Amino acid sequence: MITLKLNGQDHPLDVTEDMPLLWAIRDVAGYNGTKFGCGMGLCGACTIHIDGAPARSCITPIGSVVGQNVTTIDNLHADPVGQIVQQAWLDTAVAQCGYCQGGQIMSATALLKTNPNPSDEQIEEAMVGNICRCGTYNRIKTAIRQASTHLKEAKA
């Protein structure tokens, strides 16, 4: 039994230590927002936050995060920065199929938390690991710029 601190709650899970967080979160803890895309950390659909930092849950064994706070897209609305990013995504009508967008939003939120005013190059650098097969990258950039503006306004 491993206790996972997930979305602000302790979840005792009957899993082996080597199980990737992705499957523990989805199959066992029952949060569905985190998506499986590649299983090798190549596409970013499974991006979560571990103590606020972005991580690929498909290649992170659950045993390695005991005691750390894991946040998924399912609970991002509780995060003020996350909320602003989600709103920017809606205002920009970013999503097409939407499958990768949870991961995109998690990566974007992590970027804006460490760098509230990223340049276009910094946005690309932070987001290049997140694949969107529908090709929504231009709107993702627009949404991140909008969220950045709103963050500044919120602070002012």
Add this chain to the structure above:
Amino acid sequence: MSRLPNDFALSNLSRRGFLKGVGATGALVLAASWGWQDALAEDKPKQFGADGMPNGWIDDPKVYVSIAADGTVTVVCNRSEMGQGVRTSLTMVVADELEADWAHVKVQQAPGDEVRFGNQDTDGSRSMRHWYEPMRRCGAAARTMLEQAAAAQWKVPVGECRAQLHKVIHTPSGRELGYGELAAAASALTVPARDSLRLKQPSEFRYIGKEGTKAIDGADIVNGRAVYGADVHFDGMLFAVIARPAVYGGKVKSVDDSAALKVPGVLKVIQIEPRPLPSEFQPLGGVAVVASNTWAALKGREALKIEWDDGPNATYDSVAYRKEIEAASLKPGKVVRNTGDIDKAIGSAASTLEASYYLPHLAQAPMEPMVAIARYKDGTCEAWAPSQAPQVTRERIAERLGLPFDNVTFNVTLLGGGFGRKSKPDFVVEAAVLAKEFPGKAVRVQWTREDDIHNSYFHTVSAEYLKAGVGKDGLPSAWLHRTVAPSITALFAPGMNHEAAFELGMGFTNMAYAIPNVRLENPEATVHTRVGWYRSVSNIPHGFAIQSFVDELAHKAKEDPLKYQIKLLGPDRQIDPRTLSEEWNYGESPERYPIDTGRMRTVLETAAKAAGWGRQLPKGRGLGLAVHYSFVTYVAAVIEVEVKDDGTLIVHKADIAVDCGPQINPERIRSQFEGACVMGLGNAVWGEISFKDGKVQQDNFHMYEVARMSLAPKEVAVHLVTPPGEVPLGGVGEPGVPPIAPALCNAIFAATGQRIRNLPVRYQLQGWQKAQA
């Protein structure tokens, strides 16, 4: 999910039974919708558009619209949502004619049931063009019934009652009744006759053609609440992964599952039988590991020891195959269009130009890998999956499990991308087969990305050869084009070595340039893997070859490519596709959908103007142009590219001009063309699936690379062109892809002088400056 009356299912089976008698194993359902019905039903008058689709269309508001006592309007969406926005756009159409307030409108996804809902195959860029009119009538009929119900309650003539924004108003007295208050009475009324309906004038539209309607699933998506295939969860559910043959047609010789069964959580190992080739939409077979969670199933699969018999396709090798189809492209083949006398014209031409182009296989690789859930109990099966073809899925499950059609229920989830891969229900049938082994339990089959890339239904591979006889004016008097590519129809029957009419009709036989002597040929190509629909399908190779070659001709003539294109199009005219030997025409009527060279010219000029065509650019930068007509929509693209010293590309801008006829949801149209541009760039720059010893050589996104943010244009602008006069709707989902690769490669040529004739571009530009010097 409610079960249907038996007669519905029986009438359905008999229709499909007809197909079964004719050809390959009753496997022609999707094929029929793509144009095979012409060969099967010669005695029937040809039907077009939605009329020509299996199970046609339905416009009954009692099927599609319900209104609750609180006024909530629920619209059923019969098409699958995969990012094109169809759940929003079709609902907008109903809501508009219904005079509904968008704030009180919901959408409900239809299960697979075409007798009730009409055709549900979400493919061919035709959801809006086939369903716009039936959905308008649904909305208008429901609106009329609400007005009638109000008139009856007030005991006034219905002509004095007018529906407006979720209520009916009695105009003379100003009395009002809300839709919720009228719903019960209205639903008891007879649906008004089709020809009695008053459809709105465009000036009255509230949502159709307007900006600002938010995507109906938007909030669920950004909160992680949207339900895709793998998000369907049942208590006590079992999780399976399958080891499939790596070679098409391979079989299990022996399997040792002792180590797999020792993995904690693994419950059972089950062998799945393949269908004899061709495999159609049935599973490839293999060995399934069923476990209590996905991770245990994956570890169990790793522990399997399987010996395979690779079968007849074990020698499929992309290097050798390329030589084979390139050689075939240099020899005469089956003539599919012949105008004038090309030999004579080439013989007397001032000069000639020839070029060969090659495009490899691609995999759709939607972000959501294949996944399906099924539950079997007491001779019934219910399944859930992200599917573009719900009816076909239901049929295949029934066939495979030997169940009556109406004992199978199929529910459609959101699709995490489709691009044609999810038109094939092999993965859902796998779940149904496994579920039968565990009666009463839900079983989920999860494909990994490796499974997806190894066992896709691949985009075709093709060799394209072109030769032109060029006059003193620089224009071609003769045009010879050969296309050699394995056909999708080989999925359904053996010996299908030529492209079908629906493949040739994608930008090949319907080539519309004003050239007096034209011969188009399709030499044979054998098929060694599953070839299937991939967004834009055969338009990708045909469009790339033709638009690259036209650019080469312009360069040879020392002409500006835009001016050359317009000369080559000739005077504005409407061409009956049948005069080009094109009978397919995307299933649409040739009278209603002629090929309009004026609309082609307009999109070219629009894209060129927006891009500042003709302006001077620094060294290493270039503008490239391409135009392509597909899915009865006209699209031109201008791409501005920079080729760095090391050969890497920066796409600075893409200007896409689109004439898709009337625009129902302009915002979603723009998003589709933005996305198609990015996907087209990925196809062109990185996309390649290759085979060796019959096996796909790529495993995951590090080997099968797709467009990332770094390849996306720094700026992309979609320019929606207002069509001239009254024209019907065109397609949106697919026509954005074909012009992108040639526009990019034409831009690369403008920037570097290096012509890219073989895709992907990948590292071909390394050292371009040396080559130039």
